[in-house]
Amino acid sequence: MSSQRANQLIEAGLWLRLSGDAQGAQRLFERALELDSTNTRAREYLAAAAGAPSRGAATPFERPPELEPSLGRLAPTDADLPVSPALEGDWGAWAEGQGGPSEAGGKSPPAPVVLREALDGAPADVLELLARDVVIEFDEPVIQTKGDTDEYGIPEGHTQEFGLPVAESELDLLLRGAEDLLELDDHSGAVDLLFKAKGLAPSDIRVESLRARSERMLMARLESKLGDLGRVPAVRLQPDDIIWLNLDHRAGFVLAQIDGSVSYEDLFSLSGMTRLDTARILVQLIDEGVISAG
Amino acid sequence: MAEPEPLIGIDLGTTNSIVATVQDGQPVVIKNRTGQGLTPSVVAMAKNGKRLVGSIAKRQAITNPQETVYAAKRLIGRKFSSHEVQDSLRALSYEVVAGQHDDLRIRMGGKDLSVPEISAMILQELKADAEAHFGRPVSKAVITVPAYFNDAQRQATKDAGRIAGLDVLRIINEPTAAALAYGFGRTVNGRVAVLDLGGGTFDVSVLDISQGVFDVVGTGGDTYLGGEDWDNRIIEWLVFGFAKEHGIDLRKDRMALQRLKDAAEKAKVELSSVRETGLNLPFICTPPGGGAALHLQATLSRDKLDDLTSDLAERVVGLTTEVLGEAGVRASELKEVILVGGMSRMPKIVEAVRGYFRREPCKGVHPDEVVALGAAIQAHALVQPEHELLLLDVTPQSLGVAIAGGSVRRLIPKNTTVPTSATEVFATSKDFQRVVKIMVLQGEHDLAHQNELLGEFVLTGLREAPRGQVEIDVTFDINAEGIVSVHAKDRETGLRQSITVTASSGLTEEELQRIMDEQRGYLIAARASEELKTRRVELDSLARDVVDALTRARLLPGGGGLAPDVMPRAEQVLEHARAVRAGEDVAALGRACELLTGCLAQLKGPAPGGTGR
Numbered sequence: 002m003s004s005q006r007a008n009q010l011i012e013a014g015l016w017l018r019l020s021g022d023a024q025g026a027q028r029l030f031e032r033a034l035e036l037d038s039t040n041t042r043a044r045e046y047l048a049a050a051a052g053a054p055s056r057g058a059a060t061p062f063e064r065p066p067e068l069e070p071s072l073g074r075l076a077p078t079d080a081d082l083p084v085s086p087a088l089e090g091d092w093g094a095w096a097e098g099q100g101g102p103s104e105a106g107g108k109s110p111p112a113p114v115v116l117r118e119a120l121d122g123a124p125a126d127v128l129e130l131l132a133r134d135v136v137i138e139f140d141e142p143v144i145q146t147k148g149d150t151d152e153y154g155i156p157e158g159h160t161q162e163f164g165l166p167v168a169e170s171e172l173d174l175l176l177r178g179a180e181d182l183l184e185l186d187d188h189s190g191a192v193d194l195l196f197k198a199k200g201l202a203p204s205d206i207r208v209e210s211l212r213a214r215s216e217r218m219l220m221a222r223l224e225s226k227l228g229d230l231g232r233v234p235a236v237r238l239q240p241d242d243i244i245w246l247n248l249d250h251r252a253g254f255v256l257a258q259i260d261g262s263v264s265y266e267d268l269f270s271l272s273g274m275t276r277l278d279t280a281r282i283l284v285q286l287i288d289e290g291v292i293s294a295g
Numbered sequence: 296m297a298e299p300e301p302l303i304g305i306d307l308g309t310t311n312s313i314v315a316t317v318q319d320g321q322p323v324v325i326k327n328r329t330g331q332g333l334t335p336s337v338v339a340m341a342k343n344g345k346r347l348v349g350s351i352a353k354r355q356a357i358t359n360p361q362e363t364v365y366a367a368k369r370l371i372g373r374k375f376s377s378h379e380v381q382d383s384l385r386a387l388s389y390e391v392v393a394g395q396h397d398d399l400r401i402r403m404g405g406k407d408l409s410v411p412e413i414s415a416m417i418l419q420e421l422k423a424d425a426e427a428h429f430g431r432p433v434s435k436a437v438i439t440v441p442a443y444f445n446d447a448q449r450q451a452t453k454d455a456g457r458i459a460g461l462d463v464l465r466i467i468n469e470p471t472a473a474a475l476a477y478g479f480g481r482t483v484n485g486r487v488a489v490l491d492l493g494g495g496t497f498d499v500s501v502l503d504i505s506q507g508v509f510d511v512v513g514t515g516g517d518t519y520l521g522g523e524d525w526d527n528r529i530i531e532w533l534v535f536g537f538a539k540e541h542g543i544d545l546r547k548d549r550m551a552l553q554r555l556k557d558a559a560e561k562a563k564v565e566l567s568s569v570r571e572t573g574l575n576l577p578f579i580c581t582p583p584g585g586g587a588a589l590h591l592q593a594t595l596s597r598d599k600l601d602d603l604t605s606d607l608a609e610r611v612v613g614l615t616t617e618v619l620g621e622a623g624v625r626a627s628e629l630k631e632v633i634l635v636g637g638m639s640r641m642p643k644i645v646e647a648v649r650g651y652f653r654r655e656p657c658k659g660v661h662p663d664e665v666v667a668l669g670a671a672i673q674a675h676a677l678v679q680p681e682h683e684l685l686l687l688d689v690t691p692q693s694l695g696v697a698i699a700g701g702s703v704r705r706l707i708p709k710n711t712t713v714p715t716s717a718t719e720v721f722a723t724s725k726d727f728q729r730v731v732k733i734m735v736l737q738g739e740h741d742l743a744h745q746n747e748l749l750g751e752f753v754l755t756g757l758r759e760a761p762r763g764q765v766e767i768d769v770t771f772d773i774n775a776e777g778i779v780s781v782h783a784k785d786r787e788t789g790l791r792q793s794i795t796v797t798a799s800s801g802l803t804e805e806e807l808q809r810i811m812d813e814q815r816g817y818l819i820a821a822r823a824s825e826e827l828k829t830r831r832v833e834l835d836s837l838a839r840d841v842v843d844a845l846t847r848a849r850l851l852p853g854g855g856g857l858a859p860d861v862m863p864r865a866e867q868v869l870e871h872a873r874a875v876r877a878g879e880d881v882a883a884l885g886r887a888c889e890l891l892t893g894c895l896a897q898l899k900g901p902a903p904g905g906t907g908r
Binding site: 217221224225228229230231240243244246248249250251252253254256257258262263266267269270271272273275276 | 329330341342343345347351354355358359548549550551553554557575576577578579580581588590828832835836839876877
């Protein structure tokens with residue numbers, strides 16, 4: 002059972018990693034390894050995470066090497082996230098059916114989550130694929146001795162484990178992942194998972210109550226990071242430096258409102274976004290050294 | 296000796312409002328709590344349920360359009376069925392519904408609010424700014440209104456003042472206030488034109504100043520022409536350029552549009568003092584297919600802006616010509632031309648006015664402040680009887696009755712000082728007429744239906760006689776409070792009938808009292824909410840310190856010499872604090888803070904190494 006639970010945690014961790022919460026993912030991989038110390042995937046993901054440079058440590062004052070700002074998202078993109086060397090070409094490579102690099106010992110690398118649609122020659126942009134309403138299967142990692150996996154032959158709507166409909170097991174998986182994250186005090190990761198769970202089951206009471214709880218806790222945490230909400234934040238960078246940041250238009254809007262006269266509380270009011278989204282953007286701007294707390 | 300109560304003058308504008316006072320004999324503007332002289336006349340209910348007033352409300356106007364009320368002055372004191380209101384409805388982003396007395400209500404935050412309530416929120420903000428400036432309560436004010444405002448609009452403005460907790464000493468005309476600020480009450484006898492180009496309206500007034508009496512001889516303009524039109528031209532130019540470069544229409548994105556609006560206004564203001572300005576809006580939008588957010592960078596010159604808005608400047612001149620024509624005044628007859636309003640800072644406007652009048656207009660350094668300064672001067676004069684500039688309360692528009700043929704017989708002409716009384720004899724217009732209907736009208740138009748109907752009543756039981764033989768005395772009385780009483784008396788029989796007309800904003804006295812009670816409740820709740828917020832911040836800070844101290848103590852061998860119950864007790868207190876924080880009990884939060892402070896002292900108590908205290 003613990004091995005199965007560990008695998009579920011790994012899948013949830015991958016969700017988190019995709020949504021940009023590398024730390025949350027790392028915690029889940031750690032938990033998976035605690036439950037099943039022989040789990041190769043958990044070990045590899047963790048090793049990769051530990052080897053990757055910390056994004057938070059990067060100084061915002063340094064100009065990025067490329068002149069064009071990359072993907073307009075506040076959250077780290079998939080390319081920025083720590084990736085196991087064994088999973089180079091994770092998502093993209095596998096989705097295109099090219100297979101992963103072979104490992105010494107003749108074993109295939111552990112199979113990552115695979116997007117079924119992508120196998121049909123669809124574009125390799127995973128984020129784009131995720132943006133669509135795609136049913137994603139979370140499979141047990143299969144150690145292969147031959148080329149490809151054969152789980153694609155399973156009839157749609159069933160998992161190989163319980164014979165349950167995909168959507169249901171996916172929802173349970175997300176809920177369990179969220180519960181684990183809440184236990185680990187990772188409310189940000191939990192909120193992300195529950196957001197996805199809500200997409201699958203909008204009226205599920207368990208999702209709603211967990212979401213409300215995790216959002217409340219996350220909001221309290223973000224607010225405590227911001228400190229006194231009556232304080233007035235200030236932009237630390239020059240306009241010429243700002244344009245090199247990796248922000249999306251929502252963060253750009255919040256940043257544009259910070260003019261040395263509006264308080265955090267005012268920013269919540271005038272952002273036009275939810276309090277949680279605004280707080281997340283503000284904390285991220287502080288963490289990245291774009292604004293000073295006031 | 297106790298200091299006299301501070302007095303303020305308020306320019307309650309369509310787009311911006313301003314408060315001023317007289318200090319050491321000099322009129323000065325009171326800056327708001329964000330350090331600005333101007334407070335946008337915008338009120339909003341933010342998505343988080345917080346009431347916003349002023350620049351904060353303005354800055355979220357586009358991202359939260361249905362809950363943001365602007366330009367309420369265009370609606371104040373008007374009837375819902377009036378064509379002015381019906382015309383306005385098409386352009387408003389917020390919802391307006393009919394009230395019980397053909398007045399109108401604005402839907403905001405799930406409530407239907409009267410227009411005076413909305414204006415009162417702005418006045419409350421200005422009052423609070425003044426109180427912060429003086430450091431004590433302020434309750435007495437003079438408020439300005441456009442010269443064309445009728446009694447209902449003036450009364451509604453007064454009601455707004457009452458709701459805001461102000462004792463409105465007097466309502467004065469904006470052009471009169473501007474002329475007062477320039478000192479023309481003392482130095483000029485003759486005709487003066489006041490051109491007020493603000494953020495949303497353009498008012499032209501011609502005043503006849505004589506021995507300190509300011510008579511408005513002509514007024515007009517356009518209630519939909521102002522600085523916002525100049526901003527919109529800049530926005531259009533920016534949107535077009537961006538669409539050409541990136542194929543994206545920024546107007547479809549509310550966040551982008553809000554930023555464009557803010558940037559356009561800023562650029563317009565800057566171009567009044569420099570010849571060229573840069574517009575820099577990083578991360579303005581993310582392309583529809585995803586990818587890196589795009590930046591908008593542009594340079595706008597004064598010449599380009601003049602080119603984009605040349606027709607607007609022409610309209611200013613055209614409307615001025617119209618008003619002067621209607622008042623029968625030639626430009627050359629004017630003693631002075633006064634430019635008022637933020638837009639009169641624009642060199643192009645000054646040039647256009649100079650070209651039309653063939654003279655240099657009077658324009659102060661802060662043309663947007665002069666109306667408030669004039670109001671402050673008048674407020675000051677009201678408490679100093681020796682002052683020469685005491686304006687008398689006058690009737691803003693003529694009062695009369697409808698007569699046969701659908702025309703008006705004026706009994707009290709406009710600008711008559713109150714209290715006043717006038718009687719005129721009327722006769723029946725039909726043979727054997729037994730009943731006469733007295734319709735009390737206000738306005739300057741010769742046709743009865745073009746004037747405001749203040750009230751009507753019927754005098755019955757007249758003697759049957761050929762037309763013209765029954766005479767009726769009609770008497771108008773206006774008392775010092777501006778309350779109009781009209782009496783009609785059959786001269787022969789002595790039969791009498793009367794009506795008392797109190798200018799109404801559409802709100803009854805009961806409604807006003809209820810609203811004032813609600814406002815008091817709101818202010819109390821707002822203060823409690825502030826206290827709650829402060830307590831929570833304090834609690835968070837203390838809880839963080841306790842958690843840090845607890846963590847340190849756990850790492851030390853033997854708990855750093857702490858008594859065995861200190862750490863479990865701290866955990867309990869933290870848990871209690873967490874539970875209390877979720878509630879709204881300020882007293883409980885205070886107690887939790889005290890408990891945390893006690894824990895912190897205990898956790899920090901022992902000396903390092905656990906050697907005791």
